[in-house]
Amino acid sequence: MNRRFWAAATILTLGGLLFGYDTGVINGALPSMTADLGLEARFEGIVTSALQLGAVFGAVFGGRIADRVGRHRTVVIVAAIFVVGSLGSVLSPSWVVLMLCRVxxxxxxxxxxxxxxxxxxxxxxxxxxxxVVNQNEFMVVFGQFLAFSFNALIAQIGGSEGSGTWRWMLALCLVPAIALWIGMTVVPESPRWLAGRGRIDDMLEALRTIREHVYGASHYESSIYSAEQRPDPHSDEITHPVSGDVETVRSMVDSGDPGSTHRFRDLFAERWMRRVMLIGFGMAVINQISGINVIQYYGVTILTDAGFEGNTAFTVNLMIGVAGVIGMLLSLYLNTKVRRRRMLMGGLTGTVLTLTLMGTVSMLVPDDVEAKKWVILTAIVAFVGIMQCAVGAMTWLFMSEIFPTRVRGEAMGLAAGVQWSMNFCVALFFPYLMDTIGFGPTVFIFVALQVIALVWVYRVVPETKGKSLETIEKEFRDALER
Known part of the structure; x- marks a missing residue:
């Protein structure tokens, strides 16, 4: 891969940064927002979950649009919506307008x-x-860390409940949104999407912009090829090892109907596709039933209830952001060495243990014990690190790999829609559960769900490490024919 490939990957992951910042910033903005806009406690869940509600529709329809008009054009549109939505949120005169802008x-x-x-x-x-895919997940977590950091800094300057403090927190999102919009000018269209539309020449042109060799003339001159084996450097045949997976794309396009249309029900028409969609939806659910976004959205509130007062809650909340970043950095190292299923199952085991500690201490240790809040903080930090390293990273990686090329955008959109639907439910109902049964019992609901997820992964999920996207698709097809 050449420099333009890494530049394109970095620019695209600004979308992940925006994902992380926009979901994390509400964590620290709520106190100021509540004081400034007269936001009642019963409406906090509505304002917080408004973004998740909009994300459900964005995931579903975004995937359909990406399959029809292309990945590149869709991301440009998304970047523009980021700018408009961020600006509208900053200028909102009331919590109702803010809610709509967050949608x-x-x-x-x-x-x-x-x-x-x-x-x-x-x-x-x-x-x-x-x-590369986990680089995006790192940027999601890094975006959340930036949100926590800027929230703490702005809260120190303007006061956690100061007038307009929340507007400055939200305004910072405009910077990466504009950068993504402008940066898309150097990102090529997806070669696989082009191949799926029968646009082989355009696919080759896109590959030329991101790979050192497509035709590989200089490579063919190496001593590993005999004179008889050396292909014509002016041929359009792709035989360079780096481009080997692209030849598989071309063969699959040749056996299909490039540019053909499909209907929604076609995603579930065949048995093997139903299995793929089931696994994709399962991964989306696993990503949310750990309770990770309870920590991301309500972390300051949870820490305040645990005994950390005032701006101290904002400061110690940074430890949660740091844990997520460290977890993702560790994931970038481990995912090249450890199998996907093993890493995911190890992560689920870790989240079960840390959540159990968190819930047990919350329920059994009296509030006047000074060590209680520090044990809860330690458990939260460990939980977030494990979750981001081995569960969050792996579920998004699985979802990016398993869907067939021709319907990947729409199928991924549906899976992401399921993820955001669960996210929305968690964000909306957590405050009510906290008020009704308390933090400890709520945590044990997530523990039970994590145990179910662990069993499901062991029984259902296949290994995908080291396989091309087309090989994964073929294995799903062949598995039900044997």
Missing amino acids: VLGFAVGAASGIIPIYLAELAPAHLRSR
Whole structure:
């Protein structure tokens, strides 16, 4: 891969940064927002979950649009919506207008969450796919860390409940949104999407912009080829090892009907496709039933209830952001060495243990014990690190890999829509559960769901490490024929 490939990957992951910042910023903005806009406690869940509601529709329709008009054009549209939604949120005169603007912003977040992982997966060769897709997940977590950091800084300057403090927190989102919009000028269209439309010449042109060799003339001159084996450097045949997976794309296009249309029900028409969609939906659910976004959205509130007062809650909340970043950095290293299923199952085991500790201490240790809040903080930090390293990273990676090329955008959009639907439910109902049964019992609901997820992964989920996207598709097809 050449420099333009890495530049394109970096620009696309700004969408992940926006995803992380927009979902994390509400964590620290709520106190100021509540004081400034007269936001009642019963409406906090509505304002927080408005983004997730918009993300459901963004994920579903974004995937359909990406399959029809292309990945590149769709991301440009999404970047523009990020700018408009962010600006509207900053200027909102009331909590109702803010809620509506966050729905618009959520549409962009949802679309980006579904499109960008598959865009990156389609640009990258098999040996780099986990590295590149997880780079996006790192940017999601880094965006959340930036949100926590800027929230803490702005709260120190303007006061956690100061007038207009929340507007400055939201305004910072405009910077990466504009950068993504402008940066898309150097990102090529997905070669696989072009091949799926029968546009082989355009596919080759896109490959030339991101790979050192497509025709590989200089490579063919190496001593590993005999004179008889050396292909014509002016031929349009792709035989360079780096481009080997692209030849598979071409053969699959030749056996199909490039540019053919499909209906929604076609995604579930065949038995093997139903299995793929089931696994994709399962991954989307697993990503949310850990309770990770309870920590991301209500972290300051949870820490305040645990005993951290005032701006101290904002400061210690940074430890959660740091844990997520460290977890994702560790994931970038481990996913090149450890199998996907093993890493996911290890992560689920870790989240079960840390959540159990968190819930047990919350329920059994008296509030006047000073060590209680520190044990809860330690459990939260460990939980977030494990979750981001081995569960969050793996579920999004699986979803970016398993869907067939021809319907990957729409299928990924549906899976991301399921993820955001669960996200919406968690964000909306967590405050009510906290008030009704308390933090500890609520945590044990997530523990039970994690145990179910662990069993499901063991029984159902296949291994995808080191395989091209087309090989994964073929194995799904062949598995039900044996």
